[in-house]
Amino acid sequence: MLKFVTVDRDMPTKRDADQRNKDFNEIYAAYAEAKAEEQASRCSQCGVPYCQSHCPxxxxxxDWLRLTATGRLEEAYAVSQATNTFPEICGRICPQDRLCEGNCVIEQSGHGTVTIGAVEKYITDTAWEEGWVKPVTPQTERPESVGIIGAGPGGLAAADMLRREGVQVTVYDRYDRAGGLLTYGIPGFKLEKDVVMRRNEQLEAGGVKFKMNCEIGKDISFEEIRNAHDAVIIATGVYKSRDLQGPGSGAQGIVKAIDYLTASNRLSFGDTVPEIDSGELNAEGKKVVVIGGGDTAMDCVRTAIRQGAESVKCLYRRDRANMPGSQRETQNAEEEGVVFEWLAAPNGFTGDPVNGVKVQRMRLGQPDASGRQSPEVIEGADYVEEADLVIKALGFEPEDLPTLWNQPELEVTRWGTVKAAFTTGATDMDGVYAVGDIVRGASLVVWAIRDGRDCAEAILKRFENAKAIAAE
Structure with a gap:
């Protein structure tokens, strides 16, 4: 260990932009064994591991870097899996530059961070190849059952933890494939879909029951689910797209990011997608403008490039330093041909079908309540950006679950998120829990996994307490 003073940081090879922007395969190659050991050996094994404390x-x-560096890879996988239900997914899509790697001690000292995410991905991919990843096999079966609404990362993490303890688990989801945004929201060039599908298959082989194409409030009521189980976890995520008002905002050719990404991902599964065939959600040959500066916007611009767009521009009202998305993803997008228009905000649209975006030039003023500088309009600096397809990637909000599910007693916050304890996910409704984005608002996959695991632990304690009371 401690080789950071003699060994430089070295990421896995990244495919050339003019090659990778023509397909939806992941852009990074895998480490070879020797390279993974070399990069893991750069860890300083510091007494206070800020990488660990800044990981949700x-x-x-x-520990698993040291085990990798010394060739004890199966043990490294066991340590990694002990705290993370989906390490190979986090290794691919976590914004490590803002979390573990961004707080690496040797990074702070100028030596370049340990490539934590790439090593994490290598460990678990190797574990799958070697057959070390086994279906969940509880030692004893328990009589209690839990219904989980939503097959995204939070719900699946809870399902995994509960099933390992022998709890009977049923997952309900509106889509035809489990995984939530992992399946239909994140493009294949960041997360190839077989990586998600094999986890779904592992859970199903371990006894987790999936009821797909099942929409709560239509195909089954919330009360029916609640009556069928000893506890219920709400893990629906947030799917309601934030809208953009202004003259011409209802024109044909202005679409939501979630619809656009879902259509593209369905096509990658081999599904027939009429919206792609008709051109409605297809960027081929078009001048594309994406509005937003988060990770979803980065997914959209990079998808549009791969669909064969004539040009792709991203409008964001702040500057590069203040954008919420990953800097690594922004760099990848620029390499692939995306043009970023910083300090630019839409003020309306021209044509129907749309043929342009009215843009206001902005400058950064005084910091707002969050500490970020507020964008201010520069008067007289408006212009029109040509566009045949406009994609709104402005973030997501929670759906109105109390109304959709006819559950007025389900308490929500002023933001519409379900009101639940962050440590356990417990709501004020007895036996009902909530985890992930439906509690936090739009957040990271790693936080949803953390919430799901914490909630599962709280439910297991509930069952044990109930058993102890019954025995008295």
Whole structure:
């Protein structure tokens, strides 16, 4: 270990932009064994591991780096899996530059961070190849059952934890494939879909029951689910797209990011997608403008490039330093041909079908309540950006679950998120819990996994307490 003073940081090889922007395969190659060991050996094994404390799951990162560096890869996988239900997914899509790697001690000292995410991905991909990843096999079956609404990362993490303890688990989801945004929201060039599908298959092989194409409030009521189980977890995520008002905002050719990404991902599964065939959600040959500066916007611009767009521009009202998305993803997008228009905000649209976006030039003023500088309009600096397809990637909000599910007693916050304890996910409704984005608002996959695991632990304690009371 401690080789950071003699060994430079070295990421896995990234495919050339003019090659990778023509397909939806992941852009990074895998480490070879020797390279993974070399990069893991750069870890300083510091006494206070800031990488671990800044990871929402508090993964034992220094431990599995040391095990990887010394060739004990199966043990490294066991340590990694102990705190993270989906390490190969987090290794691919976590914004490590803002979490573990961004707080690496040797990064702070100028030596370049340990490539934690790439090593994490290598460990678990190797575990799958070697057959170390086994279906969940509880030692004893328990009589209690839990219904989980939503097959995204939070719900699946809870399902995994509960099933390992022998709890009977049923997952309900509106889509035809489990995985939530992992399946239909994140493009294949960041997360290839077989990576998600094999986890779904592992859970199903371990006894988790999936009821797909099942929409709560239509195909089954919330009360029916609640009556069928000893506890219920709400893990629906947030799917309501934030809208953009202004003259011409209802024109044909202005679409939501979630619809656009879902259509593209369905096509990658081999599904027939009429919206792609008709051109409605297809960027081929078009001048595309994406509005937003988060990770979803980065997914959209990079998808549009791969669909064969004539040009792709991203409008964001702040500057590069203040954008919420990953800097790594922004760099990848620029390499692939995306043009970023910083300090630019839409003020309306021209044509129907749309043929342009009215844009206001902005400048950054005084910091707002969050500490970020507020964008201010520069008067007289408006212009029109040509566009045949406009994609709104302005973030997501929670759906009105109390109304949709006819559950007025389900308490929500002023933002519409379900009101639940962050440590356990417990709501004020007895036996009902909530985890992930439906509690936090739009957030990271790693936080949803953390919430799901914490909630599962709280439910297991509830069952044990109930058993102890019954025995008295």
């Amino acid at each position: 799951l508090h993964n034992n990162i220094p």
